[in-house]
Amino acid sequence: MTRPPIVVIGVGNPMRGDDGLGPAVVEEMRASARSPSDVQLAVSDGEATRVIELWRGRRLAVLVDAVVSGAEPGTIHRFDGAVVDDVSSWRAVTSSHTAGVSEAVALGTALARLPDRLVVLGVEAGSTDLGEGLSPSVAPTVAALVVEILALAKT
Amino acid sequence: MTHRAPGGRALDTGALARVEGEGAMRVEIRDGELVDVQLNIYEPPRFFEGFLRGRNYTEPADITARICGICPVAYQMSACAAIEDAIGVDVGGPLRDLRHLLYCGEWIESHTLHIHLLHAPDFLGFDSAVEMASAHRAAVERGLEIKKIGNEILETLGGRAIHPVNVRVGGFYRVPTRGELMPLRERLLRGRELAAEVVAWVASLDFPDQEMDYEFVATHHDTEYPMLGRRIMSDRGLDIPVEEFPAHVEEYQVAHSTALQARLLARGEYLVGPLARYSLHAEKLAPEARVAAGDAGLGPTCRNPFRSIVVRAVEVLHAFATAIELVDGYERPDQPAVTVEPRAGVGHGVTEAPRGLLYHRYTLDADGLITDAVIMPPTSQNQATIEHDLFHYVERHLELEDEELRRRAEVTIRNHDPCISCATHFLDLTVVRS
Numbered sequence: 001m002t003r004p005p006i007v008v009i010g011v012g013n014p015m016r017g018d019d020g021l022g023p024a025v026v027e028e029m030r031a032s033a034r035s036p037s038d039v040q041l042a043v044s045d046g047e048a049t050r051v052i053e054l055w056r057g058r059r060l061a062v063l064v065d066a067v068v069s070g071a072e073p074g075t076i077h078r079f080d081g082a083v084v085d086d087v088s089s090w091r092a093v094t095s096s097h098t099a100g101v102s103e104a105v106a107l108g109t110a111l112a113r114l115p116d117r118l119v120v121l122g123v124e125a126g127s128t129d130l131g132e133g134l135s136p137s138v139a140p141t142v143a144a145l146v147v148e149i150l151a152l153a154k155t
Numbered sequence: 156m157t158h159r160a161p162g163g164r165a166l167d168t169g170a171l172a173r174v175e176g177e178g179a180m181r182v183e184i185r186d187g188e189l190v191d192v193q194l195n196i197y198e199p200p201r202f203f204e205g206f207l208r209g210r211n212y213t214e215p216a217d218i219t220a221r222i223c224g225i226c227p228v229a230y231q232m233s234a235c236a237a238i239e240d241a242i243g244v245d246v247g248g249p250l251r252d253l254r255h256l257l258y259c260g261e262w263i264e265s266h267t268l269h270i271h272l273l274h275a276p277d278f279l280g281f282d283s284a285v286e287m288a289s290a291h292r293a294a295v296e297r298g299l300e301i302k303k304i305g306n307e308i309l310e311t312l313g314g315r316a317i318h319p320v321n322v323r324v325g326g327f328y329r330v331p332t333r334g335e336l337m338p339l340r341e342r343l344l345r346g347r348e349l350a351a352e353v354v355a356w357v358a359s360l361d362f363p364d365q366e367m368d369y370e371f372v373a374t375h376h377d378t379e380y381p382m383l384g385r386r387i388m389s390d391r392g393l394d395i396p397v398e399e400f401p402a403h404v405e406e407y408q409v410a411h412s413t414a415l416q417a418r419l420l421a422r423g424e425y426l427v428g429p430l431a432r433y434s435l436h437a438e439k440l441a442p443e444a445r446v447a448a449g450d451a452g453l454g455p456t457c458r459n460p461f462r463s464i465v466v467r468a469v470e471v472l473h474a475f476a477t478a479i480e481l482v483d484g485y486e487r488p489d490q491p492a493v494t495v496e497p498r499a500g501v502g503h504g505v506t507e508a509p510r511g512l513l514y515h516r517y518t519l520d521a522d523g524l525i526t527d528a529v530i531m532p533p534t535s536q537n538q539a540t541i542e543h544d545l546f547h548y549v550e551r552h553l554e555l556e557d558e559e560l561r562r563r564a565e566v567t568i569r570n571h572d573p574c575i576s577c578a579t580h581f582l583d584l585t586v587v588r589s
Contacts, residue, residue: 045224045317047224047317048272049268049272049299049302049303050306052299053299053303053306103285106285107284107285107288110285110286110288110289110292110295111288111292111295111296111299112292
């Protein structure tokens with residue numbers, strides 16, 4: 001069984017406020033049935049080995065995750081052809097439990113298991129308190145990210 | 156961070172690396188003598204037992220799975236076992252076999268992660284799995300392939316790889332057809348081959364000589380290597396049904412940890428996990444795992460915590476062999492679950508999480524609502540023993556510079572694959588020399 005050449009990976013925990021951004025974007029793409037047939041949609045807790053398995057061998061992988069960098073909540077960060085240094089400063093928002101996205105990029109680089117092109121879309125989180133639902137400053141980015149991902153998929 | 160005062164030193168490690176969760180370590184040396192070691196678990200308590208009260212008997216399998224992203228199946232299995240015990244239902248036959256198969260998937264995934272990404276860098280002289288991956292690419296790739304097969308077991312039976320959604324009290328929501336398990340069989344055969352290679356690989360590592368005087372505690376089953384069991388035994392005469400466990404074990408609080416510690420009454424600290432299971436039950440391993448253990452230099456018991464990486468690899472091979480046997484013998488049951496009607500009662504459940512014995516107890520009222528819950532994760536039970544290991548090792552290596560001492564002390568903790576997030580229901584290192 002051949003895998004679709006493109007994967008969209010929504011990373012996060014929907015039970016921790018804005019950390020649910022990645023899964024919300026994937027959900028929106030599923031619900032609107034606007035995802036082209038060459039695109040696989042996936043939700044992940046961000047554990048490095050599973051993320052590597054998801055993006056391995058793809059032409060394009062788009063990873064969507066909530067970020068804490070000190071910017072205004074709702075700010076979109078873009079890393080195209082991300083190199084380890086770009087994302088190594090990222091800290092998993094809520095998971096202290098497993099290696100996260102920056103480790104996935106580092107390990108993927110060491111093992112030569114990166115996709116041909118990796119785009120990381122990070123949205124600055126407002127609140128990652130317990131509970132479902134995105135904060136008002138982050139929720140509107142979902143629709144914008146879907147549009148951006150669909151445009152990426154056509155390139 | 157190292158604090159130096161005239162005549163002594165204190166080493167503080169603020170956040171332990173390559174452990175599951177957040178914890179710290181403190182070593183205090185006064186006048187050249189080791190006076191104290193502490194494993195500090197500072198992750199906040201999570202109150203799972205508290206918020207299980209008032210919940211329905213059908214809910215703990217899904218709620219407690221959330222305690223851990225590495226070993227959710229263990230929580231589901233111990234929760235179901237305890238609830239079924241309270242209500243007086245026995246789940247046997249192919250439904251039990253499917254639970255056993257699902258559990259094999261979790262052992263494969265969890266152990267393989269620890270062997271390759273958390274523990275092996277300690278023996279090969281790397282600070283991280285990423286650095287090790289560049290130098291030992293083939294070994295790490297093999298590890299990832301094995302882990303993926305474990306994943307596939309969870310996806311096939313559990314519906315997804317983390318926090319499986321297909322487990323319920325009484326069995327499953329849906330059970331696979333024989334045909335649906337056949338693609339998995341091919342993957343398991345491949346996994347068994349790779350797992351045998353991993354045993355030989357880890358056996359070639361250099362291990363410090365350290366024999367510890369542990370009391371080993373594990374579950375017991377007459378014919379199976381422990382995973383799902385009903386009795387609990389030790390190598391010093393403990394042999395009890397699970398319902399007597401609370402009468403033999405005492406949980407207590409120490410100021411430096413948010414996780415309760417545990418000891419056997421009138422006996423003291425004990426160890427659960429791979430070393431305990433192997434030392435108590437090695438003769439029940441699958442034949443190929445038993446042979447591989449012998450070839451890897453393991454005797455009938457293993458008291459060297461550094462060699463736990465070999466025991467984990469043997470257990471991965473055992474899990475593959477067991478999984479193949481379970482798939483080959485599988486006949487789809489007529490019903491995906493046995494009916495479990497609510498009833499007042501107290502139930503005890505114990506199964507073997509990858510890190511060791513996991514005990515649950517629930518008290519139900521006549522409507523099936525939970526009035527009391529107790530969960531004892533393996534890392535809580537092992538804390539005192541891990542501190543003992545740390546004391547023993549540091550005491551013999553006080554001549555080392557702080558950095559090297561800190562590094563090696565962390566290894567003694569990683570030997571036991573502590574899952575701090577589970578235990579808080581942990582690691583920083585502080586060495587104080589004064």
